[in-house]
Amino acid sequence: MNAPAGTPSPRTLDPLDRLIVVATQAGLPLSPRPYLSVAEQIGSTEEEVLTRVRHMLADGVIRRIGAVPNHYALGYRANGMSVWNVPDARAGELGRRVGALAFVTHCYRRPRHPPLWPYNLFAMVHGKSRDEVEEKVRQIAALLNADDLGHDVLYSTRVLKKTGLRIADKEEKPCSA
Amino acid sequence: MDALDRRIVNGLQGGLPIAARPYAEAAAKLGVSEAELIERLQRLLDEWTLSRFGPMYDAERMGGALTLAAMAVPDDRFEEVAGIVNGFAEVAHNYARSHPLNMWFVVGAAERGRIGEVLAEIEVATGLPVLDLPKQEEFFLDLRLEA
Numbered sequence: 076m077n078a079p080a081g082t083p084s085p086r087t088l089d090p091l092d093r094l095i096v097v098a099t100q101a102g103l104p105l106s107p108r109p110y111l112s113v114a115e116q117i118g119s120t121e122e123e124v125l126t127r128v129r130h131m132l133a134d135g136v137i138r139r140i141g142a143v144p145n146h147y148a149l150g151y152r153a154n155g156m157s158v159w160n161v162p163d164a165r166a167g168e169l170g171r172r173v174g175a176l177a178f179v180t181h182c183y184r185r186p187r188h189p190p191l192w193p194y195n196l197f198a199m200v201h202g203k204s205r206d207e208v209e210e211k212v213r214q215i216a217a218l219l220n221a222d223d224l225g226h227d228v229l230y231s232t233r234v235l236k237k238t239g240l241r242i243a244d245k246e247e248k249p250c251s252a
Numbered sequence: 253m254d255a256l257d258r259r260i261v262n263g264l265q266g267g268l269p270i271a272a273r274p275y276a277e278a279a280a281k282l283g284v285s286e287a288e289l290i291e292r293l294q295r296l297l298d299e300w301t302l303s304r305f306g307p308m309y310d311a312e313r314m315g316g317a318l319t320l321a322a323m324a325v326p327d328d329r330f331e332e333v334a335g336i337v338n339g340f341a342e343v344a345h346n347y348a349r350s351h352p353l354n355m356w357f358v359v360g361a362a363e364r365g366r367i368g369e370v371l372a373e374i375e376v377a378t379g380l381p382v383l384d385l386p387k388q389e390e391f392f393l394d395l396r397l398e399a
Contacts, residue, residue, distance in 0.1 A: 141264045
């Protein structure tokens with residue numbers, strides 16, 4: 076699933092699509108006919124909702140429909156964000172190779188902010204212990220070899236918030252302190 | 253979590269079929285009844301083994317925008333700043349991490365312009381700089397983890 080560089084061209088959602096997004100972004104109803112429940116909630120039909128959902132999946136608006144496990148509950152308590160300084164000209168190729176490793180769940184190229192932040196490649200590594208994460212980080216270092224100009228691993232020590240994205244929430248309001 | 257829970261978590265990360273009775277189809281593959289699958293999914297959500305169940309939307313494909321932001325927060329202000337950052341509805345996840353940049357959060361909004369506004373509002377409200385680290389290229393996204 077390698078995405079091309081840059082931001083993909085967005086697809087415009089019409090009002091009915093957006094109602095479906097709002098109705099399902101926190102989760103699909105756990106009822107035998109979930110799309111009928113959604114349709115009733117938004118004043119549409121089950122068939123129309125199914126058609127829209129199929130289109131959104133085909134267009135990549137929906138990545139997939141399914142279970143999102145809580146890493147901690149599955150025993151993946153060590154969540155290491157490995158960050159790498161690699162030559163910019165090689166970042167695309169190296170990112171593809173690191174991203175293809177089975178234990179890397181996300182891999183992104185991001186901007187540096189020198190001198191505070193020299194790293195331009197992020198690879199999220201999940202493990203059941205820090206030892207396991209560190210062993211995996213050594214595998215990435217070995218793969219990058221001379222292109223590893225420096226790296227670090229940032230462990231999450233606490234989840235401060237985890238609500239998921241609510242990008243189409245009509246009630247979304249910033250509440251600045 | 254028993255063996256069937258594990259099969260459900262592993263089997264349903266890949267995708268629920270899009271059908272009028274998707275749980276019935278998925279249940280047939282797992283060798284359980286539709287009612288039992290629904291009941292177990294509800295329990296896995298209640299126990300927080302699953303953080304959610306349903307469509308995963310790609311904010312950027314919907315014209316929305318996302319960024320990863322980081323801050324170096326003095327220890328004695330950590331809780332106060334976490335409260336300010338978490339108070340923004342646009343902040344989806346926020347993690348404390350072991351690094352001088354010790355607070356890392358994801359900001360998502362329907363419009364790209366709003367991201368910059370949120371980061372600027374956080375800087376004003378906290379008096380601390382916020383590093384903006386938007387993704388420039390995505391190489392892989394597979395959140396599946398073996399249960």
